[in-house]
Amino acid sequence: MNLKNPYAEPGVFDVARNAFAWLVTGPHPVSLDGRDVRGLPPRLVPLDEVGALLRAKSCPQETRDAVWTELVTRSRAEGSTWTVACVGLALPVMIPVAAKLTNRFRGDVHDIHAAVLTGFLEALTDVDLTRLAILVRLRWAGFRAGHRALRQALDAAAPVADLGVRGTTEEHVGGHPDFVLLAAVDAGVITEAEAALIGDTRFGELSLTDAANARGQAYKATQQARRRAEARLATYLGTVGDECASLTRDRRGEPRNGTRRSVRGAEKSRRPVSPRPPKSGVGERGARLPACPHPTRSELEPGAVQEASTCD
Incomplete structure:
Protein backbone atom coordinates (compact mmCIF):
# COMPACT_ATOMS: atom_id res chain seq x y z
CA MET A 1 0.00 0.00 0.00
CA ASP A 162 5.67 33.55 0.20
CA LEU A 163 3.02 30.91 -0.42
CA GLY A 164 3.87 29.18 2.83
CA VAL A 165 6.05 26.38 1.46
CA ARG A 166 9.20 27.36 3.33
CA GLY A 167 7.51 26.62 6.61
CA THR A 168 7.36 23.00 5.58
CA THR A 169 11.16 22.88 5.65
CA GLU A 170 11.28 24.10 9.21
CA GLU A 171 8.69 21.58 10.31
CA HIS A 172 10.62 18.71 8.83
CA VAL A 173 14.05 19.42 10.24
CA GLY A 174 12.96 19.49 13.86
CA GLY A 175 10.33 16.83 14.34
CA HIS A 176 12.36 13.68 15.00
CA PRO A 177 15.56 12.80 16.87
CA ASP A 178 17.33 11.74 13.66
CA PHE A 179 16.79 15.20 12.17
CA VAL A 180 17.98 16.89 15.36
CA LEU A 181 21.13 14.77 15.46
CA LEU A 182 21.91 15.57 11.83
CA ALA A 183 21.44 19.28 12.53
CA ALA A 184 23.88 19.05 15.43
CA VAL A 185 26.43 17.32 13.21
CA ASP A 186 26.03 20.06 10.61
CA ALA A 187 26.62 22.70 13.30
CA GLY A 188 29.82 20.97 14.40
CA VAL A 189 28.46 20.26 17.89
CA ILE A 190 28.87 16.49 17.71
CA THR A 191 30.52 14.17 15.23
CA GLU A 192 28.72 11.71 12.99
CA ALA A 193 29.97 8.83 15.13
CA GLU A 194 28.67 10.53 18.29
CA ALA A 195 25.30 11.19 16.66
CA ALA A 196 25.12 7.54 15.67
CA LEU A 197 26.06 6.41 19.18
CA ILE A 198 23.27 8.52 20.71
CA GLY A 199 20.76 7.44 18.08
CA ASP A 200 21.61 3.74 18.35
CA THR A 201 21.54 3.47 22.12
CA ARG A 202 18.94 6.07 23.03
CA PHE A 203 16.32 5.87 20.29
CA GLY A 204 17.13 2.49 18.78
CA GLU A 205 17.47 -0.74 20.69
CA LEU A 206 21.22 -1.33 20.42
CA SER A 207 22.72 -1.89 23.85
CA LEU A 208 25.63 0.21 25.02
CA THR A 209 27.64 -3.00 25.39
CA ASP A 210 27.15 -3.89 21.74
CA ALA A 211 27.86 -0.31 20.70
CA ALA A 212 31.13 -0.44 22.66
CA ASN A 213 32.10 -3.67 20.93
CA ALA A 214 31.31 -2.19 17.54
CA ARG A 215 33.48 0.85 18.36
CA GLY A 216 36.32 -1.30 19.69
CA GLN A 217 36.12 0.42 23.09
CA ALA A 218 35.57 -0.56 26.69
CA TYR A 219 32.03 -0.14 28.00
CA LYS A 220 32.98 2.70 30.37
CA ALA A 221 34.83 4.58 27.63
CA THR A 222 31.80 4.39 25.35
CA GLN A 223 29.49 5.43 28.16
CA GLN A 224 31.63 8.48 28.92
CA ALA A 225 31.85 9.35 25.20
CA ARG A 226 28.06 9.32 24.98
CA ARG A 227 27.69 11.48 28.09
CA ARG A 228 30.10 14.10 26.78
CA ALA A 229 28.35 14.20 23.41
CA GLU A 230 24.92 14.47 25.05
CA ALA A 231 26.11 17.36 27.23
CA ARG A 232 27.25 19.29 24.15
CA LEU A 233 24.01 18.42 22.38
CA ALA A 234 21.92 19.65 25.32
CA THR A 235 23.84 22.92 25.35
CA TYR A 236 23.32 23.32 21.60
CA LEU A 237 19.62 22.73 21.87
CA GLY A 238 19.29 25.19 24.74
CA THR A 239 16.92 22.84 26.50
CA VAL A 240 15.74 23.13 30.10
CA GLY A 241 13.71 21.03 32.49
CA ASP A 242 11.48 18.34 31.11
CA GLU A 243 12.12 19.41 27.50
CA CYS A 244 15.75 18.40 27.90
CA ALA A 245 14.80 15.18 29.67
CA SER A 246 12.56 14.22 26.75
CA LEU A 247 15.65 13.88 24.57
CA THR A 248 16.99 10.91 26.51
CA ARG A 249 13.91 9.14 27.76
CA ASP A 250 13.43 5.58 26.69
CA ARG A 251 10.13 4.14 25.49
CA ARG A 252 8.89 3.75 29.07
CA GLY A 253 9.24 7.50 29.58
CA GLU A 254 12.05 7.07 32.14
CA PRO A 255 15.53 8.64 31.82
CA ARG A 256 18.22 6.10 30.98
CA ASN A 257 21.29 5.62 33.20
CA GLY A 258 23.63 8.58 33.27
CA THR A 259 21.33 10.85 31.32
CA ARG A 260 20.01 13.17 33.99
CA ARG A 261 23.48 13.87 35.37
CA SER A 262 24.93 14.80 31.99
CA VAL A 263 21.93 16.95 31.15
CA ARG A 264 22.07 18.85 34.42
CA GLY A 265 25.78 19.46 33.96
CA ALA A 266 25.07 20.87 30.53
CA GLU A 267 22.37 23.18 31.86
CA LYS A 268 24.76 24.76 34.39
CA SER A 269 27.23 25.80 31.71
CA ARG A 270 24.68 26.42 28.98
CA ARG A 271 25.02 29.45 26.78
CA PRO A 272 22.12 29.90 24.34
CA VAL A 273 23.22 29.88 20.74
CA SER A 274 20.92 32.81 20.02
CA PRO A 275 18.87 35.38 21.98
CA ARG A 276 15.83 33.24 21.26
CA PRO A 277 16.94 29.60 21.63
CA PRO A 278 14.78 27.01 19.89
CA LYS A 279 11.98 25.55 21.91
CA SER A 280 13.17 22.07 21.19
CA GLY A 281 11.91 18.89 22.66
CA VAL A 282 12.96 15.87 20.69
CA GLY A 283 10.60 13.04 19.91
CA GLU A 284 6.96 13.72 19.42
CA ARG A 285 7.03 17.32 20.67
CA GLY A 286 8.62 18.74 17.53
CA ALA A 287 11.12 21.60 17.29
CA ARG A 288 12.41 24.32 15.05
CA LEU A 289 16.10 23.88 14.48
CA PRO A 290 18.69 24.96 11.91
CA ALA A 291 18.41 23.19 8.59
CA CYS A 292 20.05 19.79 8.45
CA PRO A 293 23.03 19.09 6.19
CA HIS A 294 23.35 16.59 3.43
CA PRO A 295 24.48 13.78 5.71
CA THR A 296 27.32 11.36 5.02
CA ARG A 297 27.84 7.81 6.15
CA SER A 298 28.79 7.44 9.79
CA GLU A 299 30.72 4.76 11.56
CA LEU A 300 27.71 3.42 13.41
CA GLU A 301 24.19 4.32 12.37
CA PRO A 302 21.05 4.70 14.45
CA GLY A 303 18.43 2.03 13.94
CA ALA A 304 14.71 2.05 14.40
CA VAL A 305 14.28 -1.66 14.95
CA GLN A 306 15.02 -3.84 17.90
CA GLU A 307 18.52 -5.14 17.20
CA ALA A 308 19.33 -6.10 20.78
CA SER A 309 17.80 -5.51 24.18
CA THR A 310 19.40 -2.65 26.04
CA CYS A 311 21.50 -3.48 29.09
CA ASP A 312 22.89 -0.14 30.18
Whole structure:
Protein backbone atom coordinates (compact mmCIF):
# COMPACT_ATOMS: atom_id res chain seq x y z
CA MET A 1 0.00 0.00 0.00
CA ASN A 2 1.26 3.47 -0.77
CA LEU A 3 2.37 5.26 2.38
CA LYS A 4 0.46 8.44 1.49
CA ASN A 5 -2.59 7.32 -0.40
CA PRO A 6 -3.89 3.74 -0.61
CA TYR A 7 -5.44 4.53 -4.00
CA ALA A 8 -2.33 6.08 -5.56
CA GLU A 9 -0.02 4.29 -7.96
CA PRO A 10 2.24 1.63 -6.43
CA GLY A 11 5.54 2.84 -5.00
CA VAL A 12 8.95 1.21 -4.79
CA PHE A 13 8.08 -0.55 -1.55
CA ASP A 14 4.93 -2.03 -3.06
CA VAL A 15 7.01 -3.41 -5.91
CA ALA A 16 9.62 -4.75 -3.48
CA ARG A 17 6.96 -6.40 -1.33
CA ASN A 18 5.39 -8.11 -4.32
CA ALA A 19 8.77 -9.28 -5.60
CA PHE A 20 9.63 -10.75 -2.22
CA ALA A 21 6.27 -12.50 -2.08
CA TRP A 22 7.11 -14.27 -5.35
CA LEU A 23 10.31 -15.62 -3.75
CA VAL A 24 8.44 -17.33 -0.94
CA THR A 25 5.38 -18.49 -2.85
CA GLY A 26 4.93 -21.99 -4.19
CA PRO A 27 6.23 -25.43 -3.27
CA HIS A 28 9.91 -24.40 -3.43
CA PRO A 29 10.34 -21.05 -1.69
CA VAL A 30 13.77 -19.46 -1.57
CA SER A 31 15.34 -20.56 1.69
CA LEU A 32 18.44 -20.36 3.83
CA ASP A 33 20.09 -23.54 5.05
CA GLY A 34 19.92 -23.19 8.79
CA ARG A 35 22.82 -25.58 9.19
CA ASP A 36 25.08 -22.90 7.70
CA VAL A 37 23.74 -19.97 9.72
CA ARG A 38 24.23 -19.83 13.46
CA GLY A 39 20.98 -19.51 15.35
CA LEU A 40 18.59 -20.79 12.67
CA PRO A 41 16.84 -24.18 12.85
CA PRO A 42 19.06 -26.90 11.30
CA ARG A 43 17.01 -27.22 8.10
CA LEU A 44 15.96 -25.24 5.04
CA VAL A 45 14.21 -22.14 6.37
CA PRO A 46 12.02 -20.17 3.89
CA LEU A 47 12.82 -16.47 3.77
CA ASP A 48 9.45 -15.38 5.14
CA GLU A 49 10.05 -17.62 8.15
CA VAL A 50 13.55 -16.16 8.47
CA GLY A 51 11.99 -12.70 8.61
CA ALA A 52 9.59 -13.73 11.37
CA LEU A 53 12.44 -15.20 13.39
CA LEU A 54 14.53 -12.04 13.04
CA ARG A 55 11.65 -9.80 14.15
CA ALA A 56 11.08 -11.78 17.34
CA LYS A 57 12.21 -9.92 20.45
CA SER A 58 13.87 -13.09 21.68
CA CYS A 59 16.15 -13.29 18.64
CA PRO A 60 19.74 -12.58 19.77
CA GLN A 61 21.88 -9.99 18.01
CA GLU A 62 24.37 -12.69 16.99
CA THR A 63 21.68 -14.52 15.02
CA ARG A 64 20.48 -11.35 13.30
CA ASP A 65 24.01 -10.49 12.22
CA ALA A 66 24.75 -14.05 11.13
CA VAL A 67 21.66 -14.07 8.90
CA TRP A 68 22.42 -10.65 7.42
CA THR A 69 26.02 -11.65 6.79
CA GLU A 70 24.78 -14.60 4.76
CA LEU A 71 22.17 -12.54 2.90
CA VAL A 72 24.52 -9.69 2.01
CA THR A 73 27.29 -12.07 0.99
CA ARG A 74 24.94 -13.87 -1.39
CA SER A 75 23.61 -10.59 -2.74
CA ARG A 76 27.13 -9.46 -3.57
CA ALA A 77 28.06 -12.78 -5.16
CA GLU A 78 24.85 -13.65 -6.99
CA GLY A 79 22.75 -10.45 -7.07
CA SER A 80 19.19 -10.66 -8.34
CA THR A 81 17.26 -13.08 -6.11
CA TRP A 82 19.31 -12.42 -3.00
CA THR A 83 19.23 -8.67 -3.43
CA VAL A 84 15.43 -8.87 -3.61
CA ALA A 85 15.58 -11.05 -0.50
CA CYS A 86 17.60 -8.42 1.36
CA VAL A 87 15.16 -5.68 0.39
CA GLY A 88 12.12 -7.75 1.33
CA LEU A 89 13.49 -8.66 4.74
CA ALA A 90 14.45 -5.03 5.38
CA LEU A 91 11.02 -3.59 4.53
CA PRO A 92 9.89 -3.59 8.20
CA VAL A 93 12.63 -1.02 8.93
CA MET A 94 12.71 0.89 5.64
CA ILE A 95 9.01 1.64 5.41
CA PRO A 96 8.97 3.43 8.80
CA VAL A 97 12.02 5.44 7.66
CA ALA A 98 10.20 6.54 4.50
CA ALA A 99 7.04 7.34 6.45
CA LYS A 100 9.00 9.40 8.96
CA LEU A 101 10.69 11.43 6.23
CA THR A 102 7.51 12.19 4.33
CA ASN A 103 4.80 12.31 6.98
CA ARG A 104 4.39 16.08 6.54
CA PHE A 105 5.77 16.44 3.02
CA ARG A 106 3.19 17.96 0.69
CA GLY A 107 4.80 16.96 -2.58
CA ASP A 108 5.27 13.69 -4.44
CA VAL A 109 6.80 11.18 -2.04
CA HIS A 110 7.87 8.62 -4.65
CA ASP A 111 11.32 10.12 -5.25
CA ILE A 112 12.07 10.22 -1.55
CA HIS A 113 10.96 6.64 -1.05
CA ALA A 114 13.10 5.60 -4.03
CA ALA A 115 16.06 7.41 -2.49
CA VAL A 116 15.65 5.45 0.75
CA LEU A 117 15.70 2.21 -1.19
CA THR A 118 18.67 3.33 -3.30
CA GLY A 119 20.66 4.24 -0.19
CA PHE A 120 19.96 0.80 1.25
CA LEU A 121 21.01 -0.95 -1.97
CA GLU A 122 24.21 1.05 -2.23
CA ALA A 123 25.10 0.15 1.33
CA LEU A 124 24.68 -3.54 0.55
CA THR A 125 27.82 -3.35 -1.57
CA ASP A 126 30.14 -2.03 1.13
CA VAL A 127 28.60 -2.45 4.59
CA ASP A 128 31.17 -3.96 6.97
CA LEU A 129 30.02 -7.48 7.77
CA THR A 130 32.56 -7.91 10.58
CA ARG A 131 30.85 -5.32 12.77
CA LEU A 132 27.71 -5.64 14.83
CA ALA A 133 24.23 -4.40 13.92
CA ILE A 134 24.40 -4.83 10.14
CA LEU A 135 20.73 -4.03 9.57
CA VAL A 136 20.98 -0.93 11.76
CA ARG A 137 23.72 0.44 9.51
CA LEU A 138 21.86 -0.49 6.32
CA ARG A 139 18.78 1.25 7.66
CA TRP A 140 20.73 4.39 8.47
CA ALA A 141 22.19 4.46 4.96
CA GLY A 142 18.65 4.48 3.61
CA PHE A 143 17.64 7.25 5.99
CA ARG A 144 20.56 9.45 4.96
CA ALA A 145 19.82 9.01 1.27
CA GLY A 146 16.13 9.73 1.79
CA HIS A 147 16.93 12.76 3.89
CA ARG A 148 19.13 14.18 1.12
CA ALA A 149 16.26 13.74 -1.33
CA LEU A 150 13.85 15.42 1.09
CA ARG A 151 16.17 18.39 1.57
CA GLN A 152 16.56 18.79 -2.17
CA ALA A 153 12.80 18.70 -2.65
CA LEU A 154 12.22 21.27 0.08
CA ASP A 155 15.03 23.51 -1.17
CA ALA A 156 13.50 23.44 -4.63
CA ALA A 157 10.26 24.72 -3.11
CA ALA A 158 12.00 27.58 -1.26
CA PRO A 159 11.45 30.23 -4.00
CA VAL A 160 7.72 30.09 -3.33
CA ALA A 161 8.16 30.70 0.38
CA ASP A 162 5.67 33.55 0.20
CA LEU A 163 3.02 30.91 -0.42
CA GLY A 164 3.87 29.18 2.83
CA VAL A 165 6.05 26.38 1.46
CA ARG A 166 9.20 27.36 3.33
CA GLY A 167 7.51 26.62 6.61
CA THR A 168 7.36 23.00 5.58
CA THR A 169 11.16 22.88 5.65
CA GLU A 170 11.28 24.10 9.21
CA GLU A 171 8.69 21.58 10.31
CA HIS A 172 10.62 18.71 8.83
CA VAL A 173 14.05 19.42 10.24
CA GLY A 174 12.96 19.49 13.86
CA GLY A 175 10.33 16.83 14.34
CA HIS A 176 12.36 13.68 15.00
CA PRO A 177 15.56 12.80 16.87
CA ASP A 178 17.33 11.74 13.66
CA PHE A 179 16.79 15.20 12.17
CA VAL A 180 17.98 16.89 15.36
CA LEU A 181 21.13 14.77 15.46
CA LEU A 182 21.91 15.57 11.83
CA ALA A 183 21.44 19.28 12.53
CA ALA A 184 23.88 19.05 15.43
CA VAL A 185 26.43 17.32 13.21
CA ASP A 186 26.03 20.06 10.61
CA ALA A 187 26.62 22.70 13.30
CA GLY A 188 29.82 20.97 14.40
CA VAL A 189 28.46 20.26 17.89
CA ILE A 190 28.87 16.49 17.71
CA THR A 191 30.52 14.17 15.23
CA GLU A 192 28.72 11.71 12.99
CA ALA A 193 29.97 8.83 15.13
CA GLU A 194 28.67 10.53 18.29
CA ALA A 195 25.30 11.19 16.66
CA ALA A 196 25.12 7.54 15.67
CA LEU A 197 26.06 6.41 19.18
CA ILE A 198 23.27 8.52 20.71
CA GLY A 199 20.76 7.44 18.08
CA ASP A 200 21.61 3.74 18.35
CA THR A 201 21.54 3.47 22.12
CA ARG A 202 18.94 6.07 23.03
CA PHE A 203 16.32 5.87 20.29
CA GLY A 204 17.13 2.49 18.78
CA GLU A 205 17.47 -0.74 20.69
CA LEU A 206 21.22 -1.33 20.42
CA SER A 207 22.72 -1.89 23.85
CA LEU A 208 25.63 0.21 25.02
CA THR A 209 27.64 -3.00 25.39
CA ASP A 210 27.15 -3.89 21.74
CA ALA A 211 27.86 -0.31 20.70
CA ALA A 212 31.13 -0.44 22.66
CA ASN A 213 32.10 -3.67 20.93
CA ALA A 214 31.31 -2.19 17.54
CA ARG A 215 33.48 0.85 18.36
CA GLY A 216 36.32 -1.30 19.69
CA GLN A 217 36.12 0.42 23.09
CA ALA A 218 35.57 -0.56 26.69
CA TYR A 219 32.03 -0.14 28.00
CA LYS A 220 32.98 2.70 30.37
CA ALA A 221 34.83 4.58 27.63
CA THR A 222 31.80 4.39 25.35
CA GLN A 223 29.49 5.43 28.16
CA GLN A 224 31.63 8.48 28.92
CA ALA A 225 31.85 9.35 25.20
CA ARG A 226 28.06 9.32 24.98
CA ARG A 227 27.69 11.48 28.09
CA ARG A 228 30.10 14.10 26.78
CA ALA A 229 28.35 14.20 23.41
CA GLU A 230 24.92 14.47 25.05
CA ALA A 231 26.11 17.36 27.23
CA ARG A 232 27.25 19.29 24.15
CA LEU A 233 24.01 18.42 22.38
CA ALA A 234 21.92 19.65 25.32
CA THR A 235 23.84 22.92 25.35
CA TYR A 236 23.32 23.32 21.60
CA LEU A 237 19.62 22.73 21.87
CA GLY A 238 19.29 25.19 24.74
CA THR A 239 16.92 22.84 26.50
CA VAL A 240 15.74 23.13 30.10
CA GLY A 241 13.71 21.03 32.49
CA ASP A 242 11.48 18.34 31.11
CA GLU A 243 12.12 19.41 27.50
CA CYS A 244 15.75 18.40 27.90
CA ALA A 245 14.80 15.18 29.67
CA SER A 246 12.56 14.22 26.75
CA LEU A 247 15.65 13.88 24.57
CA THR A 248 16.99 10.91 26.51
CA ARG A 249 13.91 9.14 27.76
CA ASP A 250 13.43 5.58 26.69
CA ARG A 251 10.13 4.14 25.49
CA ARG A 252 8.89 3.75 29.07
CA GLY A 253 9.24 7.50 29.58
CA GLU A 254 12.05 7.07 32.14
CA PRO A 255 15.53 8.64 31.82
CA ARG A 256 18.22 6.10 30.98
CA ASN A 257 21.29 5.62 33.20
CA GLY A 258 23.63 8.58 33.27
CA THR A 259 21.33 10.85 31.32
CA ARG A 260 20.01 13.17 33.99
CA ARG A 261 23.48 13.87 35.37
CA SER A 262 24.93 14.80 31.99
CA VAL A 263 21.93 16.95 31.15
CA ARG A 264 22.07 18.85 34.42
CA GLY A 265 25.78 19.46 33.96
CA ALA A 266 25.07 20.87 30.53
CA GLU A 267 22.37 23.18 31.86
CA LYS A 268 24.76 24.76 34.39
CA SER A 269 27.23 25.80 31.71
CA ARG A 270 24.68 26.42 28.98
CA ARG A 271 25.02 29.45 26.78
CA PRO A 272 22.12 29.90 24.34
CA VAL A 273 23.22 29.88 20.74
CA SER A 274 20.92 32.81 20.02
CA PRO A 275 18.87 35.38 21.98
CA ARG A 276 15.83 33.24 21.26
CA PRO A 277 16.94 29.60 21.63
CA PRO A 278 14.78 27.01 19.89
CA LYS A 279 11.98 25.55 21.91
CA SER A 280 13.17 22.07 21.19
CA GLY A 281 11.91 18.89 22.66
CA VAL A 282 12.96 15.87 20.69
CA GLY A 283 10.60 13.04 19.91
CA GLU A 284 6.96 13.72 19.42
CA ARG A 285 7.03 17.32 20.67
CA GLY A 286 8.62 18.74 17.53
CA ALA A 287 11.12 21.60 17.29
CA ARG A 288 12.41 24.32 15.05
CA LEU A 289 16.10 23.88 14.48
CA PRO A 290 18.69 24.96 11.91
CA ALA A 291 18.41 23.19 8.59
CA CYS A 292 20.05 19.79 8.45
CA PRO A 293 23.03 19.09 6.19
CA HIS A 294 23.35 16.59 3.43
CA PRO A 295 24.48 13.78 5.71
CA THR A 296 27.32 11.36 5.02
CA ARG A 297 27.84 7.81 6.15
CA SER A 298 28.79 7.44 9.79
CA GLU A 299 30.72 4.76 11.56
CA LEU A 300 27.71 3.42 13.41
CA GLU A 301 24.19 4.32 12.37
CA PRO A 302 21.05 4.70 14.45
CA GLY A 303 18.43 2.03 13.94
CA ALA A 304 14.71 2.05 14.40
CA VAL A 305 14.28 -1.66 14.95
CA GLN A 306 15.02 -3.84 17.90
CA GLU A 307 18.52 -5.14 17.20
CA ALA A 308 19.33 -6.10 20.78
CA SER A 309 17.80 -5.51 24.18
CA THR A 310 19.40 -2.65 26.04
CA CYS A 311 21.50 -3.48 29.09
CA ASP A 312 22.89 -0.14 30.18
